[in-house]
Amino acid sequence: MTQRNVCKLALADGLVLTGESFGATGTSEGEVVFNTGLMGYQEVLTDPSYTGQIVTMTYPLIGNYGVNTEDIEARNGKVQVRAFVIKELSPVVSSFRANSSLHDYLAAEGVIGICNVDTRALTKRLRTAGAMSGIISTEILDDVELVKRAAAIESMAGSDFVKDVRPEAGYDWAEGYNSEFAQAHRAHGEKTYKVVAIDCGAKVNILRNLVECGCDLQVVPATATAEEILAMEPDGVFVSNGPGDPSAVEYTVETLKGLIGKVPMFGICLGHQMLSLALGAKTYKLKFGHRGCNHPVRNEATGKVEITSQNHGFAVDRESIEAVGGVISHINLNDQTVSGFTHPEKCLFSVQYHPEASPGPHDATYLFDCFRTMMETGNAPTPEDMATAQDKLAKAGHI
């Protein structure tokens, strides 16, 4: 076995894990969260929603298929997590798709990895005590010092992390699925719709899905104003995912307030939370969030369950969204939290989870078709629209 440097991870509550270092060396801080996906570590690493976080994978064998040039979710191609915590780093890369090993990738990206630690014990701690701050270091190896520093790290709540990942300026995006291993292209009408996507740290597979369902896409930064967006005369506006506490992204919420009711809107994850806030609803921090590829969500309109990809630490308060006219369209069956709502009066809908998958199941890609239908009809998706879109997806052989 290769002898690696000692690396330590300390949590604010005093838990210290001693393991070996891979990837880059140094010190890094962030909120420690766990992801239960069995695969898809490269998509996780490059998902801008993980900005500011140290991520541990609950599956113990990571790096098996290396990393490749396709499974990257950040537009800038960079690794987004602060540090990566795993049980065992694969001694081999076995995939014709790979162009690098996970170790080399993180080293080149300057991101610290720690392996050979009890990730299950860590996960259990995060489950019982809640997501909390942590520090990882190959330099500071004094347990007490590490814990002190971890305890001093500010909570993610209340901080704007979008500013770190939003683009400086707008850009055009015309690329659809980029891989022969992406799901199959879906047939849609010839008409294209002009869509403005607000990028708060968007996963590129969302943009690809929008293109795939016939959106003529222009992307604007999270700082864009409602006036600027409306001036582009879009058929619909999409609000992307992103990191951190939605309530800290006041400028985007303001923009959304200026857009709601004027144009059909669709939001995903942080976008869903910010749309709720813009409507006057509340959000709150979950104890340890939802991160993984196996979360069951029931579409309340059709009664069907989809297995979804999720990555969020905050959630929309159910009563408050219903109080402002939101109709709950999707429920997370694990804990009954709000997974999606429509707002029939304002012609918008949004979901907490990730229909673009990547990583995760493709069960919810019908939502992109719903967005298209919404732009066609000018109405928020009705139960019939949802059922039609779901049915079309299932009939299309799902692939």
Added chain:
Amino acid sequence: MPRREDIKTIMLIGSGPIVIGQGCEFDYSGTQACKALREEGYRIVLVNSNPATIMTDPEFADRTYIEPITPEAVEKIIAIERPDALLPTLGGQTGLNVAVEVYDRGILDKYGVEMIGADRDVIHRAEDRTEFKNICIECGLDVPKSGVAHTMEESREILKDVKLPCCIRPAYTLGGTGGGFVFNMEEFEEICQRGLDYSPISEILIEESVLGWKEYELEVMRDRKDNVVIVCSIENFDAMGVHTGDSITVAPSQTLSDKEYQIMRDASLAIIRKVGVETGGSNIQFAVNPKNGKMIVVEMNPRVSRSSALASKATGFPIAKIATKLACGYTLDELPNDITRETPACFEPTIDYCVTKIPRWTFEKFPEADETLGTQMKSVGEAMSIGRTFKESLQKGIRSMEVKRYGLGLDGADKWLSAKRGETTGSGEPIDYPIEESKLNRKLSVPSQGRMYYIRYALKMGMSVEEVCEKTMIDPWFIVHLKELVDFEDVLEATSLEAVDEATLREAKELGYSDIQLSTIWQACPDAVRAKRKALGIEPVYKLVDTCSAEFEAATPYYYSTYETPLKTVDPATGEVTEFVDDEVRVTDKKKIVILGGGPNRIGQGIEFDYCCVHAAFAAQELGYEAVMVNSNPETVSTDYDTSDLLFFEPLTLEDVLNICERLNGAPLGEEGLLHGVIVHLGGQTPLNLARGLEAHGVPIIGTSPESIDLAEDRERFGVMIDELKLQCPPGSTAYSVEDARKVAAGIGYPVLVRPSYVLGGRAMEIVSDEQQLDIYMTKAVDASTVGRDHPILVDKFLDNATEVDVDCLSDYGLLPDGSKPTNPMAIVCGVLEHIEEAGIHSGDSACAIPPYSLTPEIIAEIKRQAYALAERLMVRGLMNIQFAVKDGEVYIIEVNPRASRTVPFVSKATAQPWAKLAAKVMAGCALEDLGAAEVADPPYTSVKESVFPFTKFPGVDVVLGPEMRSTGEVMGIDTNFGLAFGKGQMAASTKLPTSGTIFLSVFNLDQPIAAKLATQLVEMGFEIVATEGTARALTEANVPVRVLPKISEGRPNILDLIKNGEVDLILNTPTKRGPQTDEGKIRAMATLHQIPLITTITGAEATVKAIAAFREGGPNPDDNWTVRPLQDYYANA
């Protein structure tokens, strides 16, 4: 959609006897189904011919039919019970095939029975090769180039397009029977013909070869609202080309990126929808080209399968239970996840460990069989292991196999280590290491059992990973992990038990090395390694199998061990640092009874023992103890998380079991703690072999003491005891050397029965008739190196033409768990089983009957008297099995086993008593008297157990029965008289006895008088008798009309032609000559191939004639001459 209210009675079809390709996983699924239906309040009608199953215990269904699983029997049951629905998807291929047949015969329509779970059309779409292929193509998926043939002409036509090499798959056969890969025209002709013969619809698929591609399986569940989830993905260690049942497999898949996996998931969803499986589980297999990711669909099972059992145990998701509830109308989101209780069953399990399944083969039982692994499954069982890494789980898996391997090398069978140490084989030969190049290449490129060890040798000999991958076609991911272990051996070799530091020892344990491996490389004793390890604080932790990777708290206590890195807690206020390891076992204050299971199924140790262990768990719970189950066999009911209070999925080795006992006792072993005791007597020889070691470490063994076990198994001590009791054994003695054996044999006179001590299932047991044969036996059949003080050979006089009798008895003579003497002890004979075949045929291979059909009351009384005496003298507390031979009115003791035997479930079913459960209670300390247990009078019906053999899987093997056990399973026939009961047993074992037609007779000289008598009866019944010269002469002399056939070598048409033409309906052949090359061997092999009923003992022939007579009695249609009855009715009338 909630439970269906329009259905009241549901019929469930089991899978029948354990055969290769269909093991006890279907008892697991059927039992779960029964429990689930019971929970929902449905009336359950069950049919299964296998008495060794938990599901056929009368309390699991309302009406339990132990009847043949044939359309005729099923129709009779339907006519009586009038079920509303038939659930065909939980009884394996057997259940599915019979369901299809009763549907096709219009029986379901006639009685208004609905097929739930999967209907006829769905089954057809999934199972019919052409239909399925078209469905895949419609879904936009790739399938291998292929064509379906019904004749040899069609086959050749298809080959023009498909091209060699290709794969032949017969339609509707179990475990791929009859198929295979072919590389040249000769093989093509042979295997196509064989496949057409085996397929019940004479249909084969000729398919493009995807040899060497990666193989995957996905377990899919769907409900009536079209919710679909993937329960588990499985990746095969062995590439395409090896049947998945013969492959080492891991879960979850390892080398697929999420993108590739999701495409496979999408494909699974598309297929299950298109096939239309409305509710329940299916399994879909894929092959992926490792060079470019091209994916093709291989096949689908629209039912719960062996892989479903594995997936259930690997994830904690109870596939069979959920499939049953879905069939009753529920949807996935309405059902809770049993493990978390808070979250729904409608999700996809995610796991935080690596699961390895390793198949268990028994080629040693079939020395003539081809050991090459291909598309036809040959393994008889499997073990599963769980570890946090692949390396740990693989090494745990290897030591779970119980084949004297304790991990990847570094054990007694390690050629590298033996050669390095200059050791020789027992016969003085140098060790075969380094492996000769051509042999090594063959061992790597031809898949067979033990290939993994040769991969290790290749790596040790310096072969590159790339070259190993190229030769084995195994993915580099696996090979590099093996290489890591091989490299770590250098670290171990460079140190010693004294010198090793904590970090290295901990790393060794994290890599899965057993104490035995470490003690072997360091030349120390395993206990010293254990002591050192404990002194350094290196102990296993137990983690939960929870379906969700710790995201939610788990309610079920299902554990596996691992060695994990310690963690620390820093108190921020004081700066105090505490180190700890994260162990999740919840130990309550309740006293515990640990039940050790039997490990992987093998011939001689199978489902019967799991049945006993499950009953022990129930018994412990009934007495208020916590039942703790330890087992490594994923196919079992015992490893279901709701069978016991705590489940440890662990290898059954001393080290692993001691660790569990220590953890649960809460006090050092040997001191009073939470362990009430450990039961080693119910899981077969595996746990029994651990008894001494456990006791030596202070583990309280309850039930018959290890001392008594030793007394029964040590021939010398046993002999003294028999003399003291004035009982008799066939004369014989123990030999500690080859020379010894010759002397003993000469002293008692040939023929003699020779076998190694301490074996189960007649392993390496043989009857030899002279010294020359004895020598051959000693050098070949037994590795002479193992003969010695520890492994003596038993040499006994063989009693020919004796009647063999099995007796199971239950006694409470042994000391109570607290060491005190019982007050009013006794022994009860549970059942006296008279064998149909004479002594000399392994008891596990014989048919037998309760009550005895020919023994006199005096003999039975004498047998019972001897059983009581032995139970008292051996101080048995629990079950004991005795084998007697009766010859000329004398009773001889052949063997005594103070543990549960494989006959216990059959005896329980035949006598309506839960003997295994009573035994466990007695072991825990109850008195038989207080339990109200008593001997039962002979029931007014006869139960016959018949054995089922895997000969069709091993073409070329001579099917003659002998002292080496070769059957994989058993069936039971039950009826009011012996003839019908025996006949039903034959029917259940797929032997269709004729009631008219032609019978071929060829018997051993000494059997001729009886044969003539039987032939006379058969002629009277209207049969035509054909025979070759010798037998024909004897028959003619006895005035039996007979048609004479030429010997095979002398002319045609001979008997082989008759068999091929379907012109003979039954063959009675008692062997004169053995071996596949003899004329007789050829006849037997041909009969097996063409599934012509074949009887090879004269006593079996007598029983067969009785059965034929019984089936002829009544109307002209034999199927009208027998009836079906549930156990509940038999018991009520008894």
